[in-house]
Structure formats: C-alpha cells, structure tokens
Amino acid sequence: MHAVLGAADALGEPLIGLVGDPAFYHRFGFVPSRSIGITAPDSSWGDYFQVRTLAQYDGMTGHFSYAGPFDRL
Template sequence: MTTLRLRPEGPADADPVRRVLAGAFARAGVPVPPEVGLVDELRDSDAWIPELAMVAEYGGEVVGYALLTRVRVDPGQFPALALGPVAVAPHRQRIGLGVSVVQAALEAATELGERLVVVLGDPAYYRRFGFDRADRMGLSSPWSGLGEPWQALVLPPTLSGEVGVPRGEVVFPPPWSRV
C-alpha cells in the first residue's frame, strides 16, 4: 500500500519541489513557470517560515506542495500569511493530495498561533478550507480588483486567546511583485 506523508520541506526537497511546481504550472512557450522562481526567492527572504512549507510525499516521491509565507496588513504591520503556490505533480492530480497538503499547512499555521491567511485562487477550491472573499473582511491588495479569487481565512485561535483580525492593505514581500 502506498502511503501519504505530509511534512515540512527539508533541504533535500528543493529540487523535487521545483519539479512539482514546473509540472503543475507548465504553460506552452514558458520554459520555467514564474512560480518556480517565486518559491526560490521566498526561500531566501524574511517571509520564509520553514515549518510552513509543506510537501506531500507519496510512495517516497515528493508530489505535492503548499507554501505559507509572511505578509503584513497595514496599518499596524499585523502579521499574516499568504498561501501559494499550491501544486501537485500532474501524474498525481485529482486524488486529494492538494487538499491534504493545504490542510497540513493550515493546521501547522494554527499550531504556530497564526491568525490570518490570504490566497488568490479558485473560490470553489479554497472555500472547502473556509476561505471567503477578502474584501468582505476589509482586506485589500494588488489583486483586490479580481473580486472573488482574492480570499482570506481567519484561523482558529490558539489557547493563548483570541486576537482581532485587522482591516487594511495586505503587503506582500518583493518576490510576489514578479508573479
């Protein structure tokens, strides 16, 4: 029986993660999808949180990826997270690995006491995790004009207590401006 293992990305996973991203985001005429470079740049930035870069290993092969990195909400520089990219190798898609790796990343974020996650993606997909339109929560970003795909999720509070969620502009680290 093939087993699924969900875990934080380790140093030896960089190349397998690049292959997963390249396969999942492959587009005609684009030799290397921008998502590959985004993850490489985020790894070398202050936005990187090693515990929140999750891989899905299926049968010993890295086949899925979900990344949460630091963003801030202004005013006040409230810490939040951005989800993305999320990818599954083409030969392992449509069997629930994407859902599993995203759920693992969100659970890890909750355990770390994080409160807010934003994502730009398919509302039908991300709704299953509890995401809703970010503009309804008073959050804006360079992608706000896209409407429903700009989403946010308030994570459950940890034992340390409830902390309010801010309203304002979500500020992404520089690597995101090149995607």
C-alpha cells in the same frame, strides 16, 4: 491544505491569503477578503483573492501585503 492551515495556526499567524477559485477554496473556510475588510494586493483579483482566518485573528482589516520576495515576481 489542512497541513498548511494547521502549521500557520501553530506558528501564530492570524490569517492566510491566496488567489484561487472561490468554489474550490470555500471548502477550507476561505472567503473573499473584502468580506472581512481586507483589500487585495491587486484590486483586479476581486473575489479570487481570499483569506482564511486563524486562531490569532483579532479582527484586523486593511491592505494585505505578501512577503517582500513575492513583490519581485
């Protein structure tokens, strides 16, 4: 996880989103997305959809969308 966070930060990504157990991912700085104004792709995910802001995060809010290929899964 630390390698992924570091790589995304180095590439200038503003945040990372994932679906997972809040108790586990909290240790890496993830918070429920709605706590910072980001809505999940699927509202039924609730607190399991989490985000971790990175250095380029500028306070953006709104609907989170995964990259196009994930929509076809």
